Amino acid sequence: MSLLDFARGPALEYAFAIFLFGILWRIASLFLLPRAKDRSVPRPGAPAAAVSAARGFVRHMWLRPPYGQSTVFALVNGYIFHVGLAIIVFGFGPHILFINGLTGLSWPNLPSGVISVVSVVTLAALAAALVRRLTSPVLRLLSGFNDYMSWLVTTAPVLTGLLAVSHLGAKYETLLAVHILSIAVFLIWFPFGKLFHAFLVFVTRSQTGAFYGRRGVQI
Amino acid sequence: MNAPVNVDAARNVFFKQVEEPLVAYLEACLHCGQCADACHFHEASGDPRHTPAYKLFPIAKAYRSQKSPLSWLGLAPRITEKDLSEWEELLFDTCTMCGRCTTVCPMGIDIASIVGKARQAFVAAGLGPEDLLAAADFSRDHGSPLGLDPGKLEDRIEWLADENEIDIPLDKDKAEVLLTVSSIEMMKYPVSISAMAKIMNHAGVDYTFSTKGYEATNFGYLAGKADVAKIMVTRIAEAAEAVGAKTVVIPECGHAYGVLRWGGANILGKRMPFEVLHITEYMAKLKREGRLKLKPHNGSITYHDPCQISRRGxxxxxxxxxxxxxxxxxxxxxxxxxxxWCCGGGGGVQAIGRAAELRHQVFKIKIDQVEKTGAAALVSSCANCRLTMDESKAALGWKGGLESIVEIIADHLVEDGATAKAD
Incomplete structure (x- = not known):
């Protein structure tokens, strides 16, 4: 079995299995925990909890004044690499073919040139995020293995994908195998590291929205 | 404190608090550091340890070591005595539970709530600032953190009534409204109490103070002593029920409002048969009903939002x-x-002597805000904010004016005689 066969076959299959099992396990572990009922009387005129939760989710998508430049930079940079990753994953032709093979779903792809530019911009934003984490005294204090590992497993597929498409550094088959293996590592790490925030963001923003909405506050 | 730190007790309290919202918050933190920019302590000191997310580390560590779905791997380090000792100051002295960090958090994590819970674990371990803990114990044993026992309350109310030549009802059998006090006001700003009474009398409100339940501040909550917090809430709830009050009015105190209005029913485990309003809410209600006749106030003023009344209230x-x-x-x-911005003294920080210097540094943010408005006076609706700002003002030699919204309104009532006395 070649490295590419291994990457496309058992590596990716096991990674997907671990990804799905991990996600379900984390979700079940969270929602099976107790949750105290809030007995306080809502402020008169307060919206329903579901409405406040939805508002809370939307409100935390952007900052209100008066926060400083570094905060805005981190926010904009975060949006750049999140949107960039989404464009790469869902806009690149071979990715759409792969998803089609798994799910039967398909949609038009973006030109390869666009994907390449987006990949470079995404890599630059991820690099900027790392530089900020390594140079800011606050971020250095907060950061641990989970933070750096999550950065690594997110950046590696973008970098290896770009190298594979550009045929840089090794044979195409080898580069593709390394790219797929990097995705396998990403999938395995996803449920157990902080990448799981992709799911938790819906939970935490919503519960905070509901908490404050009950009090008649929109923050 | 010299007693050994009881790590197991802290751990047990942490574990008892493991609920879905808390775990979601702990797991969701991205360590992005955005909250540092929103925290007045970090803004004032520049110390990375004052970053709100960092203050969650002990409780997150306790959870991950034993309760997280991955704890069976045994890879997460356990919380230690060193952790607790190191974070004690951060949890108590450098967090006013003002909630400003939540406004900037991309995940919307409510750090203030977690700090409130974490404090309970630290206290169980035998940690916590002695002066804050003593204030809680004093409240339990004497009715208030500043020695305002029922006898003193009676004396002070009688004195204020005589001094101001007004009626201030105490221990009426029945009343529509139970008015409460903050002992900070009663002992340091008593004019604020007589001002509330003047406003109530002016509007013809059927109200009373009660010696059975009067202290609105809740140092049990602030000090992480859940048992004392419950005692303080119970006293007011029982006094309100005894007089058949439909409304309990909280005086100028932010956390007193937050604890009773939003936490009271949860602390008691049942809904309370009365509404809870802060004095600003109650005065606004009177104004809407046309029961507050005021002369114009002509000096330039700006308003400081007490965190528990505005952002979290x-x-x-x-x-x-x-x-x-x-x-x-x-x-x-x-x-x-x-x-x-917070005044720097909420969440019990005002009562922590060793935190005074940092509080004064934080107040410089407020001074800067006020001076940019050019207003002659800074008005607030929280006696705790007012005390914090008064002390910092003296320490920093600031010349700006500090006022209470209740007092300026009471000073501008249009009295027609008919409504000057209570029912």
């Missing part, structure tokens, strides 16, 4: 509504409302 607009058409030269500071 939802009464941000009530103060503005009161000032609208009354204060002829009202100037909003920047930022204001739900984004306003």
């Amino acid at each position: 939802g009464a941000t607009e009530d103060a503005r509504y009161l000032l609208d058409g009354f204060a002829t030269d009202f100037r909003e500071m920047t930022p204001t409302g739900n984004q306003n």
Whole structure:
């Protein structure tokens, strides 16, 4: 079995299995925990909890004044690499073919040139995020293995994908195998590291929205 | 404290608090550091350890070591005595539970709530600032953190009634409204109490104070002593029920409002048969009902939003509504409302002597805000904020004026005689 066969076959299959099992396990572990009922009387005129939760989710998508430049930079940079990753994953032709093979779903792809530019911009934003984490005294204090590992497993597929498409550094088959293996590592790490925030963001923003909405506050 | 730190006790309290919202918050933190920019302690000191997210590390560590779905791997380190000792100051001295960090958090993590829970674990371990803990114990044993026992309350009310030549009802059998006090006001700003009484009398409100339940501040909550917090809430709830009050009015105190209005029913485990309103909400209600006749206030003023009343309480607009058409030269500071900076003394920090120097540094943010408005006076609706600002003002030699919204309103009542006395 070649490295590419291994990457496309058992590596990716096991990674997907671990990804799905991990996600379900984390979700079940969270929602099976107790949750105290809030007995306080809502402020008169307060919206329903579901409405406040939805508002809370939307409100935390952007900052209100008066926060400083570094905060805005981190926010904009975060949006750049999140949107960039989404464009790469869902806009690149071979990715759409792969998803089609798994799910039967398909949609038009973006030109390869666009994907390449987006990949470079995404890599630059991820690099900027790392530089900020390594140079800011606050971020250095907060950061641990989970933070750096999550950065690594997110950046590696973008970098290896770009190298594979550009045929840089090794044979195409080898580069593709390394790219797929990097995705396998990403999938395995996803449920157990902080990448799981992709799911938790819906939970935490919503519960905070509901908490404050009950009090008649929109923050 | 010299007693050994009881790590197991802290761990047990942490574990008892493991609920879905808390775990979601702990797991969701991205360590992005955005909250540092929103925290007045970090803004004032520049110390990375004052970053709000960092203050969650002990409780997150305790959870991950034993309760997280991955704890069976045994890879997460356990919480230690060193952790607890190191974070004690961060949890108590450098967090006012003001909630400003939540406004900037991309995950919307409510750090203030977690700090409140974490404090309980530290206290169980035998940690916590002695003066804050003593204030809680004093409240339990004597009715108030500043020695305002029922006898003293009676004396002070009688003195205020005589001094101001007004009626201040105490221990009426029945009343529509139970009015409570903050002992900070009663002992340091007693004019604020007589001002509340003047406003109630002016509007013809059927109200009373009660020696059975009067202290609105809840140092049990602030000090992480859940048992004392419950005692304090129970006293007011029982007093309100005894007089058949439909409304309990909290005086100028932010956390007192937050604890009773939003936490009271949860602390008691049942809904309370009365509404809880902060004095600004109650005065706004009187104004809406046309029961508050005011002469215009002509000095230039700006308003400090107490965090537990505005950002975490939802009464941000009530103060503005009161000032609208009354204060002829009202100037909003920047930022204001739900984004306003904390005074630096909320969450019990005011009672922690060793935190005074840092509080004074934090107050420089407020001075800067006020001076940019050019207003002559800074008005607040929280005696704890007022005390914090008064002390910092003296320490820093600031010349700006500090006022209470209740007092300026009481000073501008249009008395026609008919409504000057209580029922």
